[in-house]
Amino acid sequence: MSRLILFNKPYGVICQFTPDNKHPTLKDYLKMPGVYAAGRLDTDSEGLLILTDDGALQHRISHPRHKQPKTYLVQVEGAPNDAALRPLRERMDLGDFVTQPAIANIIDEPQGLWPRNPPIRERKNIPDTWLEIVIIEGKNRQIRRMTAKAGLPTLRLIRYSVGEWTIQGLKPGEWREIEVDNTPEIDEPLQRRGEGRGKKKFS
Template structure:
């Protein structure tokens, strides 16, 4: 069985285990050796980061050729009209590449979303709206570049889902460990992979994982 960690990355945390002094990294939240991020989130983005100790699974999750859908909640400055939404869905020419067609819709601000620390800088004279964007690729700062190209700068970006895995029940800075079949083992369909947490490793008698706050 492979190990998969679902981590709710806070704003300002680097998606790596080492970094410059004074910079927050994954090491401050996930004291588990031998796991690596399957894909990345920008330092100023938040939400679901998937880590694993299975190299083949890491590549499968991160590689856009496998078309694993990633769902983002995006707060933008301004109010995109239907023409702007259609342009995002069709694909945006960013100069160095054209984005693939994707799913985009206007949504209400999620009631379950935590306050960002620090808060975003809003201009009182300009309204903001939330978008749900589902991509099957994920190049460097792609979502931010897409919305900016159409005149709607991204103020806040939260990844809510990667494939079948979501942020549900995981507070910012916390993580959940699950077991999955190794890549290449065809006996268990992805939809029936076990989801129960296994006992966390311990150090000096204390659990390593942070306690999870359950949604009510």
């Protein structure tokens, strides 16, 4: 039986257990030895971070070969229409690698979403829009680089789910532990999903 920790990482927290002079780390929130992050989140990103004590499971969750879908809620500058999302839905050359086509849809602002601390930068003359983006790679700062190249700079980035696991019901800094004895769902390939996904709720 393996341990699996679902942690809602707050903004500004570094994904490491060793102390840092400038930022809080996982050790400030998770007082448990022997667990390691399956993948990472940038310091300025929020949301789901999965940790486990099982090295093989850690690899299966985080390695792109297993095509584990990762869903992000992304607040961007601008007011794109559906056609403006086409670059995200196609292969995108980011210089050091070419992305796989993403699922990208315009959504309403997530219900019950916590305020970010510090607040995002606001520009009164520029609108903002929420997107739901699903990718399988998870390269360094991939979502931010993709939206920037599409002309939609990211203001706020929240990872909502990895595979079937979500941060539903978890406030920033909270975590939930589940036990797993097998995880066949993490080997299922990403399936193309249609438009009109349901609203994301946090309360």
